[in-house]
Amino acid sequence: MAAAPGARIDHLVTSGTFRLDGGSWDVDNNVWIVGDDAEALVIDAAHDATAIAEALGGRTLRAIVCTHAHNDHVDAAPALSELTGAPILLHPDDLPLWKMTHPDRAPDGELADGQIVTVAGVQLTVLHTPGHAPGAVCLYAPELGTVFTGDTLFQGGPGATGRSFSDHPTIVRSIKERLLTLPLETEVRTGHGDSTTVGAEIPHV
Structure with a gap:
């Protein structure tokens, strides 16, 4: 199935902690915007709600999708929701992490494995990929030849698992079962750093 006319992926990098x-670390985060000239969704509202809203350029924001709830991926989500009226969607297994950053503001909806999120005629399938965080998800958009992996899979291999709520054998299983089974040419758009492909990462997992 071809993507809807005008559907595209926009990208900005925001910086924060x-x-x-x-511990605390200075980080640059990838924020992905999927949509067309009329509507869009944001994957991971990191650090700067104003910059993300400006990148939307007046388009209707349908949802703010969180790949997981580490603070650097969700810190700007409530402010962006306030600016746009868009709901925040998170896998419920990441609520303990979410509450560390936003104890007084719950997400608006849940993500579930196999759920389809649609914007601008493009379908994104939610893949539950725990390991980096219990409720980590990836979003697979076959019409765009892309999977958005958050911090589950990077250029060079799996995301970090050395901190609370993470587990290395679990992330490796998630990657092997849910991501490396996708077409090898699928572009992997990550939460930090450069993009890669599924095929390029097979030797690193």
């Missing part, structure tokens, strides 16, 4: 287990 990742905090967990008493």
Whole structure:
């Protein structure tokens, strides 16, 4: 199935601080916007709600989708929701992490494995890929030849698993069963750093 006319992926990088287990690190995050000239969804509202809203350029924001709830991926989500009226969607297994950053503001809806999120005629399938975080998800858009992997899979291999709520054998299983089974040419758009492909990452997992 071909993507709807005008459907595209926009990208911006925002900068801020990742905090967990008493440590803090300066990080640059990828924010992905999928849509057309009329509507869009945001994958991971990181750090700067104003910059993300400007990148939308007046389009209707249908949803703010969180690949997981580490603070650097969700810190700007409530503010972006306030600016746009868009609901925040998160897998419920990541609520403990979410509450560390936003104890007084719950997400608006849940993500579930196999769920389809549609925007601008493009279908994105939610793949539950725990390991980096319990409720980590990836979003597979076959019409765009792309999977958005958050911090589950990077150029060079799996995301980090050395902190609370993470587990290395679990992330490796998620990647092998849910991501490396996708077409090898599928572009992997990550939460940090450069994009890669499914085929290029097989030797690194």
